[in-house]
Amino acid sequence: MSEELRYALIGTPFSTFTRTIALGLHYKGLKFKQIATRAQSEIAQAGHPFAYLPTLIIHGIDGRRVDVKLCESQAITRFIDRTAPEPSLLAESGPNIVIEEKMWEFVSLAASFGFPMIEAGVVKPRIKALDEGVLSEANTREQIKDGVFELQRYLAIAESLMAPDGFAFGDHPTWADFFLYPLLADLRMVPEWDLVSGRLRRWTELMDTLPAAQTTKPGTLSAGARP
Ligand SMILES: N[C@@H](CCC(=O)N[C@@H](CS)C(=O)NCC(=O)O)C(=O)O
Incomplete structure (x- = not known):
């Protein structure tokens, strides 16, 4: 499966939560197609139980074809971090942070x-x-x-x-x-x-x-x- 087809991000670029996820995907070099739709649209409804944005559609994991819709931005960040740990978007403990x-x-x-x-x-x-x-x-x-x-x-x-x-x-x-x-x-x-x-x-x-x-x-x- 080509990289481009592996992920689709449901959400208009106008949505701030959608932009957060798009920022993370770009930063980590994960290619995706963006399905620019508004909250409460039929497409949004298909991805999120309350038709909120964003939802990440995952079409492939470890070479397997799947069709998983993952919504709620903080859950999506966990998937992105697990799939592409580097470059890290986590904080390391140090002078600015006692616990991560x-x-x-x-x-x-x-x-x-x-x-x-x-x-x-x-x-x-x-x-x-x-x-x-x-x-x-x-x-x-x-x-x-x-x-x-x-x-x-x-x-x-x-x-x-x-x-x-x-x-x-x-x-x-x-x-x-x-x-x-x-x-x-x-x-x-x-x-x-x-x-x-x-x-x-x-x-x-x-x-x-x-x-x-x-x-x-x-x-x-x-x-x-x-x-
Ligand atoms: N808990 C959601 C909140 C996302 C959210 O509030 N998204 C806004 C767009 S930025 C939305 O879809 N609002 C619903 C609406 O406008 O009806 C998440 O973390 O992903």
Whole structure:
């Protein structure tokens, strides 16, 4: 089976969780076909019991033909790591991390808190207001003020868990970086980016330099796309 046919990723590039998985697949050199579909579509429904994105379809394991649909991004990361351990996206214990599971703690916080606090609380309503052009700037700010408060809370916590410079856990990227990056790349498109600290701005710029970040940019909000 050719490399290209082994994996298919269900999810529009606009989906931040889908971008996280696409980042990991590209970083590890695993070729895949992307089936760009929205959440709640029939194709999404076929892969995920609640029609969420992403799902990874695995057509081949160890030379065997299979047809496994694996959903939930943190489960998909485990499969990717087992299939392609190198280059590693895990954190090694050292000066920035006492136990390796701290990296997974960061991932879970980004997925469970960062995603709703950044996307639902600020980015989505902001983009809606900008696109519709009906609300005044003052009204928009008033409408999202609770979201902005939560956003600042999340950003401060994320930063406090990161190494002082470089990637989130040191000198190479980990899944922590790949879960956070799509969120901050989106946030950079709205005026609330002004609230982001120097450390997180430098980190976002460092992430931008990864070939996987550039390859996964088309179709995202950060490339000016819409769902
Ligand atoms: N628990 C899921 C969450 C994924 C998720 O929230 N994906 C968003 C798109 S980025 C989604 O499909 N939302 C459902 C919807 O918009 O109806 C995972 O970790 O993969």
